[in-house]
Amino acid sequence: MGISVTNISKSYKNAKALQDISFEVKPNELFGIIGPDGAGKTTLFRILTTLLFPDQGTATVAGFDVVKDYKKIRNSVGYMPGKFSLYHDLTVEENLNFFATIFGTTIEENYNLIKDIYIQIEPFKDRRAGKLSGGMKQKLALSCALIHKPKVLFLDEPTTGVDPVSRKEFWEMLKRLQQKGITILVSTPYMDEAALCDRVALIQDGKILQIDTPEAIVKHYPTSLYNVRSTNMYQLITSLKTYEHHHSVYPFGEFVHYTDTRSDFNPEDLKVYLESKTLSDIQIERTEATIEDSFMELST
Missing domain, CATH: 3.30.70 (Alpha-Beta Plaits)
Structure with missing residues (x-):
C-alpha cells in the first residue's frame, strides 16, 4: 500500500505552503521529503494524514482518498508529528496502552512489531513521558505510532533535536520496520539523512525541486x-x-x-x-x- 499525490496545493491566507505537488511512494518504500524549515513538509504530512484539506489536487494513502476516506486512513496509518505530542503526565506504559485502546488492540497483540524499539524503553515503563530524554521520547512516540500495525508510517522530522547516536539508532529501526512490510514517509531538514532513503523528494518553498534516488541526484550534479x-x-x-x-x-x-x-x-x-x-x-x-x-x- 503506497501513497499517490497529484497536484496538491495549499495556502494560508497569502502564503503558499504547497504549490502543485505531485509524487508517488511505492509500497514498502522508505521515501524521504528533504527540505529546510518552512519548505512545506509539515503541511504536506497533515494533508496526507487527513488533518488538513488541500485547496486543490488529490491524494491517496493505502488506496484511500484523503478527503473521502479520512476515517479509513486514520485506522491504516501511523503518524509521528515533529513535536512530541504524547501525554507528559502518563507513564511510558500508560501512553502505549492508551493508544492501543484507541485503535481497539493491545500491546501484546502487536508486540512483535514494536519489540525492537520498546525493549529499549521498557526499563523506564513507569516513568512519566515528560521526564524522558529526547531519544527515549522518540522511541516511545514511534512505538505508539506502530501499536495498531499501520500499513503506512508518517514521520515528520523525527530526529530534530536528537543526539547523533539516537539519530543513527532511529534510522536503523526504520530499516527494520521497512523489512516488515511497512511503507514509510519521513521528512527531515538533515541532508545527510537523505542518503538513508530509497528515494527522496527535495522540496523548497512549497515546490518539489527533484525526485530520485540519492545516488542519482548526486550523480547528476551539473558542474565541478x-x-x-x-x-x-x-x-x-x-x-x-x-x-x-x-x-x-x-x-x-x-x-x-x-x-x-x-x-x-x-x-x-x-x-x-x-x-x-x-x-x-x-x-x-x-x-x-x-x-x-x-x-x-x-x-x-
Missing part, C-alpha cells in the same frame, strides 16, 4: 565542485562572492564550496585572485558533490 579554504574564512567568502566568474559560494564545514561559471575553470586563476585580496594559506581542491550541494544548486 571545489573545496576552498583560507586562514580568514569570512574574508574568503566575501572575496569569492565578488569574483566575476563565481556561480555559487557557501560554507560547508571547514571549507567553502565553490562552483565557477566557466567550463575551462583553472583553480590557479582563482588562487591568484584570492591572493590579490591579501588572503593566505589558500587551498583549492576538487571534491565530490553531496545531497546538500545538489539541493543548493537546485534552489538557486
Whole structure:
C-alpha cells in the first residue's frame, strides 16, 4: 500500500505552503521529503494524514482518498508529528496502552512489531513521558505510532533535536520496520539523512525541486565542485562572492564550496585572485558533490 499525490496545493491566507505537488511512494518504500524549515513538509504530512484539506489536487494513502476516506486512513496509518505530542503526565506504559485502546488492540497483540524499539524503553515503563530524554521520547512516540500495525508510517522530522547516536539508532529501526512490510514517509531538514532513503523528494518553498534516488541526484550534479579554504574564512567568502566568474559560494564545514561559471575553470586563476585580496594559506581542491550541494544548486 503506497501513497499517490497529484497536484496538491495549499495556502494560508497569502502564503503558499504547497504549490502543485505531485509524487508517488511505492509500497514498502522508505521515501524521504528533504527540505529546510518552512519548505512545506509539515503541511504536506497533515494533508496526507487527513488533518488538513488541500485547496486543490488529490491524494491517496493505502488506496484511500484523503478527503473521502479520512476515517479509513486514520485506522491504516501511523503518524509521528515533529513535536512530541504524547501525554507528559502518563507513564511510558500508560501512553502505549492508551493508544492501543484507541485503535481497539493491545500491546501484546502487536508486540512483535514494536519489540525492537520498546525493549529499549521498557526499563523506564513507569516513568512519566515528560521526564524522558529526547531519544527515549522518540522511541516511545514511534512505538505508539506502530501499536495498531499501520500499513503506512508518517514521520515528520523525527530526529530534530536528537543526539547523533539516537539519530543513527532511529534510522536503523526504520530499516527494520521497512523489512516488515511497512511503507514509510519521513521528512527531515538533515541532508545527510537523505542518503538513508530509497528515494527522496527535495522540496523548497512549497515546490518539489527533484525526485530520485540519492545516488542519482548526486550523480547528476551539473558542474565541478571545489573545496576552498583560507586562514580568514569570512574574508574568503566575501572575496569569492565578488569574483566575476563565481556561480555559487557557501560554507560547508571547514571549507567553502565553490562552483565557477566557466567550463575551462583553472583553480590557479582563482588562487591568484584570492591572493590579490591579501588572503593566505589558500587551498583549492576538487571534491565530490553531496545531497546538500545538489539541493543548493537546485534552489538557486
